[in-house]
Amino acid sequence: MAVNKRIGKQTLMLPSAPTICGYASVAGQKEGEGPLKNCFDLVSEDSYFGEPSWEKAEMKMLRQCFSLACEKAKLSPTALDAVFSGDLLNQCVSSAFSQKDSGIPYLGLYGACSTMAEALGLAALLIDGGYARRTAAVTGSHFCSAERQYRFPLEYGGQRPPTAQWTVTGAGAVLLQNGGAGAKVTHVTFGRIVDAGIKDQNHMGAAMAPAAFDTLRAHFADTGRTPRDYDAIFTGDLGALGHDILQKLFADEGVTLDCLYMDCGVLIYDRTTQQVNAGGSGCGCSASVLGGHILRAMENGVFNRILFAATGALMSPLTSQQGDSIPGVCHAIAIENGGAM
């Protein structure tokens, strides 16, 4: 087999353009009170989703989201050949436990908050390569489980600096198939790790923006496209500050992103009233915005070609305790209506 689906340095072209045949999003109470409240398929009334712990709530949320995507696609989970899933909990247990009874071959990922793009890219490649008929990409995060794992017990009431972000309680699921009607995945640009030397755990936007810059720049160079070839470009969870840093990095190279560039972490909350400081973050941020707002907008023809660039911070509390910096990564997925590339 010749290497015939690679263009430029990092971008993979998917000639068959796998179709998004189903998608869903589930959100927590706070997210359900934000600007995107009408985009989610399901909003929980509290942080427990009817479960006895926040971790079990997160597992339930992922399960619900995956089930909703299957229902909306009118597919039985058994019709899927593989599911790619990952999350922020130690050992990615919310993904594993949410899929443990599905009977679908399971590929666990850890891409931090970039997981939705990594999962979507690999899920699309499996179809385009002729290895699967239908695949799924699922991820999510939960504010309360993340907060106590990464930072402090919630009861402690720790103060948050203005650069801090708020982990989204939310999940997204996307189902892909070979052919049929729906938006299509046309290009995948898997990113390199970029370490800008940022050590402030409360400034993830600054840690991840250079990785987003690196991957988006590679995507444009590889494809010969410019930002204006997209109706919208979404980063995952850079927040308001990371959003500005990314624009500045491009501006320094003479490239204007303008108002076609948005960040899921900025879109999901009303920063003036919801006290989320720099905005949303977490695997569930980009996943719920993709499975809620973005794919609905594509279905309604608001956008016809978008670039989804989820961003991740590859750190742990332990690496920060040991004085390490916070490397970032970003994977970009081009999605468009219609079949033409």
Place this chain on the structure above:
Amino acid sequence: MAVNKRIGKQTLMLPSAPTICGYASVAGQKEGEGPLKNCFDLVSEDSYFGEPSWEKAEMKMLRQCFSLACEKAKLSPTALDAVFSGDLLNQCVSSAFSQKDSGIPYLGLYGACSTMAEALGLAALLIDGGYARRTAAVTGSHFCSAERQYRFPLEYGGQRPPTAQWTVTGAGAVLLQNGGAGAKVTHVTFGRIVDAGIKDQNHMGAAMAPAAFDTLRAHFADTGRTPRDYDAIFTGDLGALGHDILQKLFADEGVTLDCLYMDCGVLIYDRTTQQVNAGGSGCGCSASVLGGHILRAMENGVFNRILFAATGALMSPLTSQQGDSIPGVCHAIAIENGGAM
């Protein structure tokens, strides 16, 4: 693109059979005193690998192993189009930090101790599908970092029951390319999660054996092969007890695995003298045995066709604290000398 590379229910056929163009293994002191001591490319004299913490030692070990594989293959890391890596540390930081300066598109995985097979399978698909020229699969684990994260501080001197296993300090790296001389990846069977209801954190072999059974059975059914079509079948880290359970599960269906079936966790230590109870475990167990013993034996013609079935327990200390069972997963990779399938 038609779905033309799938046989049966779960098995993917790789018509181009990507070639293993390089491999390496690194091991800790204890592993370097075991039966496979002459198979590792590098054995550390202590548990620190010259670093100030065990976690940094684990990062260094992965970096060393990856570099050794590149050196042995006479390849610059920049010749690689993608690296798949994961580990057991929270948020998979040893993988991410070991690759943060490599400049290679990075796909983080979490497959627990099945990571080497998951990584190898996806790395091979990227080449077979025409998306990459060269890819890498890297993983490892460290006894001391795992012990303090999953169980107790080492200083505590916790007692270990006979069913417990010993996390291998070791790493493995495998490089793949399109064409050329070397062993080839011909089939990939990604596994489903199987939850046998085991809750004993000190009996991982029992938790994972049913998943190994499920995946191997699917592999044989899909391919029409029997165990005897392989010169050797390796599970990842079932240990002595899981090894027996798997044989029993097959025997109950009238299938004899016999002496062609081995477990990397049994092979890597001398259980009579090394005080490892049921044997080795961890991502580094199957990875270092693959990158040390197995691929060397294939290169020397001892084995010509093997099945590598790494096994993982999808749990965390938190799920066990919350009373959950320990689901298992297993991915199987068929590797053979020569090009014919």
